[in-house]
Amino acid sequence: MRTTAPATPAEAAAHFRASLRFHTDVADVAAALTTPREPGTPGGPDFVLLDARSSESWDQGHIPGAVHLPTALVPERAAALLDKSTPVVTYCWGPGCNGATRAALALAELGYQVREMLGGFEYWVREGFTYQTPQGPARRAADALTTPVAAVCGC
Numbered sequence: 001m002r003t004t005a006p007a008t009p010a011e012a013a014a015h016f017r018a019s020l021r022f023h024t025d026v027a028d029v030a031a032a033l034t035t036p037r038e039p040g041t042p043g044g045p046d047f048v049l050l051d052a053r054s055s056e057s058w059d060q061g062h063i064p065g066a067v068h069l070p071t072a073l074v075p076e077r078a079a080a081l082l083d084k085s086t087p088v089v090t091y092c093w094g095p096g097c098n099g100a101t102r103a104a105l106a107l108a109e110l111g112y113q114v115r116e117m118l119g120g121f122e123y124w125v126r127e128g129f130t131y132q133t134p135q136g137p138a139r140r141a142a143d144a145l146t147t148p149v150a151a152v153c154g155c
Contacts, residue, residue, distance in 0.1 A: 052103035074106040094122030
């Protein structure tokens, strides 16, 4: 903090405005997956959710409706799984994993519109959203550190 002057308010606004074009969060993705679209348009989200983790990680649990495409396989398999006219939202394990970032970069280089879901699968589970396992749907209680108390206790 001592060696770098803070950005001007205008620079900060430009940075954060741009950041919102590249990132989304777990709550916004969950809402988009469950909110009906406008009347007269097909239901469901207007994006594809892509899980960029390994097969072993996918099998431990994944977000319902996600497409599984491990980061390393994006260049060779994206065209068979994804339509370039549909935006893609990538996710990986969580904040400590950059697989979603690397997958997003690979997709952007292939010509896809892409965003990264901040928090990844870890925060999906921590916020109490349903996830899919080989045994069926699962859900954990929301972590009070990631979800407002009113949402946890129904207050």
